[in-house]
Amino acid sequence: MNKKILVAILALAALFLVYYLMMRPKPVAVEVVRIEPGEVKATVSNTRVGTVKACRRALLAPATGGEVARIHVKEGDTVKQNQLLMEVWNKDLKAQLELQEAQIRADEATAEQVCQLKGSAEREARRISLLQQHNQIVSEEQVDTKVTGAKAQRASCRAAQEAVAVSRASRNAVQAAVEKTLVLAPFDGTVAEINVELGEFVTPSPTGIATLPAIDLLDVSCLYVSAPIDEVDAPQIKTGMPACVSLDAFPDKRCSGSVSRIAPYVLEKEKQARTVEVEVKLTDPGELRDLLPGYSADIEILLASKPRALRVPAEAVLEQNKVLVMEEDGLLVERRFTRGLANWSTVEVLSGLQAGDRVVLSVGQEGVHAGAYAVAKNDPA
Structure with a gap:
């Protein structure tokens, strides 16, 4: 190969390289x-936003209608179990209760008197029966009269004691009527809302018609998050699995919890994916201080890692x-x-x-x- 051909080949190769690099x-x-x-980590999360809820919540109202006479608490108060929260007007029932207490005392005194006479009549009947047994001059008629009188006094004693029991039962019935006018705290908690005012007339909710509760009581010492999980992911979840909770109100805060409940049915709503409601209980007491029921929250459940x-x-x-x-x-x-x-x-x-x-x-x-x-x-x- 002569020198000119070699130069031409090298020139063509250089041109091709330049063309390739340019193109x-x-x-x-x-x-x-x-x-x-x-x-x-393998995790599943809720499909729609969840909600922080109190483990115990009571929507309280008196069991009987009437005028609100006293409200013993205000919103935000911390109350103890069985503490009196509200009272409907019940002076007539309390007067009947006093009357029944007096009736019990009177019946107890009558019963004591009658039963004392019964004891005396029984002793007299025994004495006259002994005299007859020892051939004393006592007629059969006298013995019969004394024995019959003792039996009658015994029956009178029992009747007087039953009268006391009847009076106590009447007292208990009036006491129950009084208690129906009182609203007591069923557990230790915080008064979240009061929907009545003094002097208002309250009535129990008719069947099937929801009305505002007189007092809304929450136990904020125990909180959980309820959130929907897609039906495809739900079969993998078991109670006791660890979970992490994040809240919109506290972007930097992550709470620890565990799955406490899985709904036994699939929730079907129009135009929405079918879901299963899952509850995650918050397990660290220190993380509950700033949380309030009603906050929006998301859950992330750990399946495996x-x-x-x-x-x-x-x-x-x-x-x-x-x-x-x-x-x-x-x-x-x-x-x-x-x-x-x-x-x-x-x-x-x-x-x-x-x-x-x-x-x-x-x-x-x-x-x-x-x-x-x-x-x-x-x-x-």
């Missing part, structure tokens, strides 16, 4: 992350468990992997990828696809 697409800048071991598992960010995963891996020369290659535990942030890699692989995070960016060339904005070591 080659400019590498796209992407964010990448190296796959490495770490903790992976691995402390050291190969993992990939969930945002890098494409359909059919695929990711884009950047080779050493910048070429983007699509790879499929087998997934294990997963949550909203990370996915466990069981096979198909290796530690150190550079996975593309910018999967939605224009120009990012298998076969393209890229450079890493952040070249992780």
